[in-house]
Amino acid sequence: MTARAPGAAVRRLLATKPAPAGAAIVIVGGGVAGLALALELHRRGLEDVVVVERGYPGSGATGRNVARIRAMQLSEELCRVASACQAKYEAMGEALGFNILFYRMGYAWILYEADEVARMREIVAMHHRIGIRSDFLDHDGVLRTVPVLRGGEPPAAGVVHDDGIVHHDAVVWAHLEALARTGTTLLPQTVVTGIRRDESGVAGVETDRGTIATRQVVNATDAWSSAVSALADVVAPNRPYRREVLVTAPVERFVDKAITFYRPHEGWFNQTLRGEVVMGAVDPDEPAGLDQRSSWAFLRRTAALMTRKAPALGDLSVIRQWAGMYDVTPDHLPLVGPTSQLPGWWQMNGWSGRGMLLAPYTAELLASRIAGEAPAMLAMFDPDRFPRDAVSSTEQDRDYYRRYARAASG
């Protein structure tokens, strides 16, 4: 599959068109999750798949994220699945014949407070137990490895690992070109307006370009997923939260790790292959709700936090800012699989900020599940794991580490 997709095939895939009368499976959402699933279904010989996308492919969170592909996670279960997901990316370029610029720049957690250092020591021990070779760095080690932190708030310690980034648009194009070679139908600029159901379950998808009769619908709309589930009278605990990003003018290579810290609140930055620095400081009080507008408060907050941690970043000029959405579940793990609420309804959402990392590999698992197998790894993503009245709230999770406390101890 290394031949370039013909322009005519890509044009046909991307063209707006009337919805077909019927399909075996309709995937709602043309981001990395929906596109990867369409491709995996094709691989398993499941044809007659239609992907419905309200904007252009990747116009949701996929096209707005910074695509860090990290195996190093805070809980053992996430580490295991993330390692498999990273391996999927490692092989994606050759598998799809398209260079997605997977680049192992390395990843570093920077720790500032004694309690997080103690916590991280346990986490690094867990990493080593399951074969993730992260390194614990002391204060001097952090400043040697990440010199841009010099002169800033003194870090207490750090944890580094050989993780990477990809180019999110290239991931979309790689999937589009692969899909253009299959019989998959993509409906861009098409809004789902309703879900038809009958006594045996899902019966069809209504769109502003026509109704598609189908018995299987996959909800791969992430931040929009609760609204789409509601169209089918399916209740889900997910809530959308805005995350903002800024990017600076490009500078020569000077940061070699993707940086994340959690104190006093979550912040992160890394340099892209072009030399731009992308960064963000999370607002712990960000209210739930769909909102993709960018805010001045974000610029000020991020500038203040970054120049406090790494004063050299103050020299950089912000040239652009934007916002994307996280779809957050109560346990910060996605919903992937069928729901007992409606036969034929499949959830593939609630990525809680990890969709880019998790989706391609999880799509492989879900495709095998749809084909009738039962991959063990999907068990922890079971959409039925919450009580019916559960709703995500970040209120109890202001301390980032505590989100993973249950997973780590349990």
Next chain:
Amino acid sequence: MGARRLDRPLGPGAVVRRPVTLRWDGREIDAREGEPLAVSLLANDVATISRSFRFHRPRGLMCATGSCGWCECEVDGLPSVRSCRVPAREGLVARSEHARPSAAFDLLGVLDRANRLVTPGFYHHRFLRPARFRKAYLDVIRWFGGRGRVHPGPRPPREWGEGREGGDEHVLAADVAVVGGGPAGLTAALAALGAGARVIVVEAEPEAGGTARWSTTDGGPGGSGSRALVAEAIDRLGADLLVGATAVARDDDILRIVGPTGPVAVRAPIVIGATGSYERPPFVPGGDRPGVIGSRAVEMLLCRWAVLPGERAALVGDDASTAGAARLLEAAGATIAARIPDEALTRIDGRDRVRRVRWIDGGRQRSTAVDLVVVGRRVPSLELPTLAGARLTWRTGALAPDLDDAGRTSVAWLYVVGSATGLGRDADRSPRQAEATGRSAAEAARPGVAAFAPGTLRGVTPVSAAPASVTAEPGGNAAAPDEDAHVCFCEDVRVHDIRRERAAGYDDPESLKRRTGALTGPCQGKYCLDRFLGLCGVGPGAPGGEAPGGEASARSSGSFLLPTTRPPLRPIRLAELAGPKDRA
């Protein structure tokens, strides 16, 4: 041939300035205290100040207003500073960036010859095998990236810059905020004041008046009437005239400003955009050569800074500003070698600077040697309308905001006056539109009158009409743009890059933006938006764009959606944004 300093400036308002010495790429440069660094460089015949990001094409002073970014260099250790914004002073140290070894002689300039091979997506199907070299390939790609240099370590506070570092945000309130303190903005501001509104004017330059400060264009904005207007406005506005302050974003009905006193928030229900227009480089191969300079920049160089930008000039365009620049050039002893209509120009030759222009005259190919190309064709500044999500239209050959009779855009809070309207010469020469708009804006700002449209910020931008075809594109070859002409200067995207991506199946503006990088550079489409859209072939009903605030995708018949303009409207340093209040 080349640029040089004159004995005395040709215009009003210039003052004699003290000679100072500064350093440029290791050598000493004579300058005048307070003149823009880019002007000092040009006066010393430094034509090439920077290199373009992808292909290391030489670039020099073009707009002199901080818009094009072609004069970026490192100043006193700070990366990518627009040197037309930095006053020269004794001991200043500047160096060129993104060039090996220097902008004047950059070995990587050879990359430009491979521009058809190193396409924006050159890596898509390459560098996959062997897998063990993949990281090394990307390390190499990474080496080619970057522009300026960041030096790690603590930072001392700086005294100069485009805005003071840190600082609490000052909050001001007004009925009407006017962005742009040139003749049109001040006229509108005075009219709004007269109608009883509280008005705040935000001007990016260190002093108000815009072109009126130095232009000698007869009857135009620089006439004596304009100068009287400026004096009156300064007098009546007092502290409500913010100078050296740039509007960079608007959210929650607050205009966000970066200025000499740090970030400023102006809470104003109504905004009047008086942000003017840009001369832009011609749509021909070589349109970005050092020595291609905007007509108003030429006027400013001669009138205000006493610098002659070239000895032998070609004039492209026939507007009043080009004519004014021509008169000044002749008065300074330069030769006008050719007067070329926009659409007749076919090519600009030269390497590190303009050497020759080629054009078609009565069906015949002609050419002449020049060292300066003065471009007068202007496009309206669209930052505020596109940021607001206002409807655009095509007016006198350029993309312009769609305005009602009162000068209001399709977004309730935004009005536009002056050359930013795209109404052309008439609006420039007559304050009537600005006056009427100022009064309407004041009226609308009264409680209960204005119908606000919260949530329109940064949303979809419908365009009411589309160009018939790309051949209608002003400033380019009459038949069709040359394959090698630049569409997007920041990212070195040429016509053939857009055509190639369309042939690969990516037809809508949003895909083409992402595939080629067009519109994503620091200028955010100031110079290329209409050319880009023309080449995308967008017409009524074409897809693209995105929806605001999670609402369903908008598709209205007879309009199409533009890629979103992202704030901030001009680059802002993180240090400028960070305030002690937040730091505590």
